[in-house]
Amino acid sequence: MQDKPILQVENLVKKYGPGCSICADANDEVLEKNVCPHCRTVYACRSISFDVYPGEILGIVGESGSGKSTLMKCLYFDETVTSGEGYMTPYEAGMANVFEQSSQQKRLIRNTILGMVYQNPVLGLKMDFSSVGNIAEKLIAAGDRNVQRMETRSKVLLEHVHIPLSRMKDEPKKFSGGMQQRVQIAKALSNNPPILLLDEVTTGLDLSVQASVLDLIKTIQRELGISMIVVSHDLAVIRMLADRTIVMLNGKIIEQGLTDQILEDPQHAYTQQLVYSLI
Template sequence: MNDEPILSARGLRLSFGAVRALDDVSIDLWPGEVLAIVGESGSGKSTLLRVLAGETRPDAGSVTYGDPQGGTRDVHGMTEAARRRLARTEWGFVHQDPRDGLRMAVSAGGNVGERLMAVGDRHYGNIREEAARWLERVEIPRSRIDDAPRLFSGGMRQRLQIARTLVTRPRLVFMDEPTGGLDVSVQARLLDLIRALVADLGIAVILVTHDIAAARLLAHRMVVMRQGRVVEEGLTDRVLDDPRHPYTQLLVSSVLAA
């Protein structure tokens, strides 16, 4: 791994009225690393993801991004235009509901091609061929390239969103419950696909999930959250095989008992 993290958060605090969503949260993500953030509903994990991605501003604390040139950028100090540009190029976001990450009225190929155009590609034939290759890579027949996402199943929509996100080979991808709401068999297939693509591209990923099995399969390290605080963190196998905090022990034992 590189000597410097690709994303760092220090002392993040955020409250919604009397509810403390984030309470002094600090984390690092290294280039090429997959970091899982796990916890029960209301633990603050999705709020943390939105803050790290620059979508929600914290009450206190900082988030810094290590850019490819070796410098650092204050995520919440950027202009909105700069953050949107970063999100279209060096970053990606995979939503739990693929409808939030796709343009439903645009063809499958058009969805993937838009990301390529955002990084400067202009040759229609090349864009269409690259989109077709990526559809195949996420197990969607290239014959569906002109079909709208509304004609796809939930699992196919999620795979299309992944193709749209990864086609530009971003350095950092945020994933918010990417297998949530899908059938178990579809979840397993999607997880295998994500693992293969992430390993092949060498991208850094922050994965929010309540699924311990998904975290074990995908993540190098794990952060466990409860009531807005990080209660345990470490290598995924260590955290799951030898949980030290009582809450982590409860999470792991509930999975084993299921």
């Protein structure tokens, strides 16, 4: 693992609502979980800071409503952060705060540096496009105009994620949930992104399908050396994939460390509860 992080996030805040003088500091004494009882502002992410290193898989775990999916949407620019800083070494040598860039520059970062796999494939795929068309769409967004090259790249990726080429012209709406997730992964990988974001990618899949999708993610990470952030409420997924893990609760990071360490010796009462419910 190299010394310099490929991604640094510092004090990321995302709130829904205007805030008020009472909840200005967004501290636990004032908020009910992560909501201000006075103005009803929701503090989805509260001063989130973390690093991701080249070739590392960072796990983010927490219950529903802990802020982990909001964090992913902020990183992929689906949501605008309220405040905070983010630096990616492949962009401006890690010197520019990506959250302050123009929408054009954010599109460039999305299309060349980041890949995203959503929990719901409908968010990541055009269900009426062919599988090849979905992959080509991401390549075109990054500036590729060579049809032959795009088709070749699409075939390689579909084979990589075990989609039969006999079905490459089929639309994802004709596929099972597991196959849709695999097409999403192929699309996310199309531009060789150095950072891949995976949000609850196995939720709702049968156990055998979950295992094959997780195996695929692990293989891709090993072969391509991509840095990944994997969000899940399932500790078994995190145990299998993540080198280090962040535990979120009510919009805050309450514990972080090596995955083994967190699962073997959890410090925070909430993490203990999570771990013991797994056992």
